[in-house]
Structure formats: C-alpha cells, structure tokens
Amino acid sequence: MDDQQRWRLELKNSNVEVRARAAESLCLAGSESVVAAVDLVVACGDVEDVQNWAAAALEDLGAPPMESVDSLETLVNSPFPLVGYWAATLLGRLGQSANRSQVVLGEAVSDSPHLSIRERAAWALGKVGATEDSAVESLKKAAASDSPRLASLAARALA
Amino acid sequence: MFWLIIALLTGGGISGLLNPDWPVVGPLVSAVKTKAVEYKNQTSPAFDDSGVSGGQANPTAYAGTPVQSASALGPNDKILIATFNIQVFGESKLRKPDAMAVIVEVIRKFDVIAIQEVRAKADDILPRLIAELNADGSRYDFIIGPRLGRSVSKEQYAFVYDTNRIELDTASVGTIGDPGDLLHRAPYIARFRPRTTDPDRAFTFWLVNTHTDPDEVPEEVDALAQVFQVMQTARPDEDDVILLGDLNASEKELGNIKKIPGIQWVVGGGVMTNTRQNKAYDNIIFCAPATQEFTGRWNVLNFEEEFNLSREQALRVSDHFPVWAEFDIWESTNAVH
Numbered sequence: 169m170d171d172q173q174r175w176r177l178e179l180k181n182s183n184v185e186v187r188a189r190a191a192e193s194l195c196l197a198g199s200e201s202v203v204a205a206v207d208l209v210v211a212c213g214d215v216e217d218v219q220n221w222a223a224a225a226l227e228d229l230g231a232p233p234m235e236s237v238d239s240l241e242t243l244v245n246s247p248f249p250l251v252g253y254w255a256a257t258l259l260g261r262l263g264q265s266a267n268r269s270q271v272v273l274g275e276a277v278s279d280s281p282h283l284s285i286r287e288r289a290a291w292a293l294g295k296v297g298a299t300e301d302s303a304v305e306s307l308k309k310a311a312a313s314d315s316p317r318l319a320s321l322a323a324r325a326l327a
Numbered sequence: 328m329f330w331l332i333i334a335l336l337t338g339g340g341i342s343g344l345l346n347p348d349w350p351v352v353g354p355l356v357s358a359v360k361t362k363a364v365e366y367k368n369q370t371s372p373a374f375d376d377s378g379v380s381g382g383q384a385n386p387t388a389y390a391g392t393p394v395q396s397a398s399a400l401g402p403n404d405k406i407l408i409a410t411f412n413i414q415v416f417g418e419s420k421l422r423k424p425d426a427m428a429v430i431v432e433v434i435r436k437f438d439v440i441a442i443q444e445v446r447a448k449a450d451d452i453l454p455r456l457i458a459e460l461n462a463d464g465s466r467y468d469f470i471i472g473p474r475l476g477r478s479v480s481k482e483q484y485a486f487v488y489d490t491n492r493i494e495l496d497t498a499s500v501g502t503i504g505d506p507g508d509l510l511h512r513a514p515y516i517a518r519f520r521p522r523t524t525d526p527d528r529a530f531t532f533w534l535v536n537t538h539t540d541p542d543e544v545p546e547e548v549d550a551l552a553q554v555f556q557v558m559q560t561a562r563p564d565e566d567d568v569i570l571l572g573d574l575n576a577s578e579k580e581l582g583n584i585k586k587i588p589g590i591q592w593v594v595g596g597g598v599m600t601n602t603r604q605n606k607a608y609d610n611i612i613f614c615a616p617a618t619q620e621f622t623g624r625w626n627v628l629n630f631e632e633e634f635n636l637s638r639e640q641a642l643r644v645s646d647h648f649p650v651w652a653e654f655d656i657w658e659s660t661n662a663v664h
Binding site: 188192195196198212216217219220221223224227228249250253254257260261283284287288291315316317320 | 414415417418419444446447448477478479480506507508509541542543603639642643646
C-alpha cells in the first residue's frame, strides 16, 4: 500500500488525530494527492483540524481524475456546505470534460440553500459549459439575483 | 486612543477592524474617494507610540540573542518588509515545535511582515506566536483582520511588526470594502512607518495584504489593480502603497496590475517563491516613481536551505517561502506622482 492509499484510509479512521494527520499529509504531498480528491472533499465535512488541511489540499490539487465525476456530483448536494462547495469547484476545474455534470450544477445554482455553493456552481457551469435547457434556465434566474457575485458569475457563464 | 484601548483589551493586537469610511473597490469607488478626502484634515496621524520611546531604531536591541535580527540583513537606515503565507497557520502548526522554531526565526529577520492563511476558530493563534517571538526580549506586536472567505472555511490576514523598529498608524487599519464581492478575501490594509529620530521625515507607507482565490486568479488580480489605485488616493498625504501577499499569479499573470503607470514588482525572472520551487505566486508590488524608498534589494528567503531542512521538514513549515524587500527609513523627496 502506498502513502496515498494509507492516508486515504486514515481519513476514515475513528480517531480524529489520525484523520487530521492524514489530511495534513495529503496536503503536504501536493498534486500527488489528486488520487484522493473525493476523499478530501468528503473530509471537508469533518472537524476543524481535518477540514482546514483538506481544504488547503484541495486549493492546490488542480483538476481531479475523470472517474471522480459521479462521486463529486453526489457530493454537490452534501448537507455540509464546504463539501458541496469543493465538489462544485472540482467539477468546474475539469472544464468541458465535465459537461455532463451541468444538470447537477444547474440544480445547485437554483436550489442549494447555501449561497457559497450556488455561486461556485454558477462558476463551475461557466467552466463546463451550459447547453442543457435546465442549466441555462438556472443561470438566467441567477443572473437576475440580488447577490451581485452570483448574478455576475451567472451572466459570465451565459456569455 | 480608541484603538490603543482595543489593543490593550486584546492583548496587544487589534482584531478585525472594519472602518465604515474605508476605501472600497468596485462600483462605489468614486463615492468613497469623496469620503477619503476627510483624511486631508487629519493633522496628526495616530501612530502607535506604545512600544519603545522615540529615537533611532536601535539594532543593538537584538544583541546577545542567537537569532539573526532584521538589521543583519541590511543597514540600520533601512527596513525589511516581507510577506509570508504560513499555510494553514493554526492550532496544529502551533503544536509543532520544529516548524514554529523556523517560523519564529524567519519572522525575526524582518521589521514588518504580512501574513496570510491564519486558519483557526480560536483567537489565540497570533498572541501565542507573539509570545514565542518575544521570548528572547524582542518586542513584536501584531494586528489581525476579520475571518474572511465565501465558504465556511475562513482565513485571516495579519501583520506582525517589530515595535523597536516600526510604528503602526492605529487610525489607518482595516479591510478593503468590497460590496461587489470581487475578492474572495478582501485585502487587509494598514499604514506604518519606521521608528526614527525625526518622525516627520520618516517613510510612511500602506501595506495591502492579499491572498487570491486560486480558482479565480485573473478576475481577482484585476480587482487588486483597482484596490491598488484606490489606495493610491485614499489619503492625500500618502503616496506609498505596497501590495504584497500570495497572488497565485506569477509576474506574467498580473493582468491589469501591469497597466498601472510605474508599477514594479520584485519577484520575476524565473525566481520561484514556493517550497517546491515550481511557482512564483508571492510578490511585493509598488509604484516605482512614488516609492523611491525601495533600495533595489529583495529576495526570497529559502528557509529549507537557510536552516538545512529536508523538503518534508520545510513543507511542514509552509508551502510558501517569504519574500522580502528593503526600503529606506526616510521619505524620499524625489517621488513623482
């Protein structure tokens, strides 16, 4: 078992210190931890020590593997806002390769209770491309939002 | 006096000031410029003299300590301004004595340092850092901004400065207003000057502490160009604006910042600023015709080599190296506006 696999398993350990160390190790490993992209997104729903390192790891991770798309689509709707935020971000980083995720992202733009996720989903739609009617409609509504940032991101995604 | 009281209540640091009259970036810029004119009538900047009594900065204050003081990197009539992203600076890093020893020694090399990525729900992170810094008799102090970020994961900016060498203008501390939400973490700004025998002639300057969102770099860099220009006119008596931090952009990716007349950045030409030595994301940026106090000296402090660390040990300190630049302690009389 290589380090990445071991740290991914340790992210699921019942001991919070083990999980925090694993998240830190994955962060320190930089882009090599891209194989743990989904695990790190899930870890964003953990306690502060784990969450901080997981979020820091994700910032520098780059685009996730294509095989993580299905899991990320599910995680966009996580009850933990930071999980949904990062799931949408990673889908956006995939660009047009994740074009099939546009319906899920469009639903997040319209329905997520968290503004940070709605904004990130609009940003991601701008990256993956919005061609499906439902995604375009979500962006049009968001472009008329009172939130200046959401409106601006949606308008940019539609352009 | 108000900020002094706040400082005393918070153990020396000023926490999270948000000044309603502060300059903003975005659509309200022109309106706030009008407000900024109010600063013109401010006859006496409220520099914090609560540190040592007035007089020439005294580099011998560091004598007898095993650490290299700021003065060791440059002449006594100069100051060193630095930026340092201390990746995920919070409880877990404070619990690592080896990493903290390096962080403390690094900070002690500089007179004022802009810190990014304080990440903690607790409020005692900077006070504990300051306690370690001052354990050798140093007299560092700090100011820290509010928790910022669009998600539930927040970061704070901070400035740490050597009160033996630097004075803070306690009336000029705050976070840039960003009503259009152009920046993930709106810059934290403060005005400083070196402690000298002749305060009226001392080099005064704004520091604009920034950390961009890595997923929206081009947009945020352009917004920072606006921030820079807003700060250039924020006070009629202040022409020196120094933007510094983790821009997540090399000098080739500075967008509209490059279009500001006279703009200069220190890091360029293939010099890397991260620990893995493959990115040049940290920089110090100012307007050269206005800030003629820059001596031309700058560098990236490679603490991996400086302290003979392994790559893994260095990464446990941070994934960024500090960047520093040297400035004269006296206000230039030749500045071009």
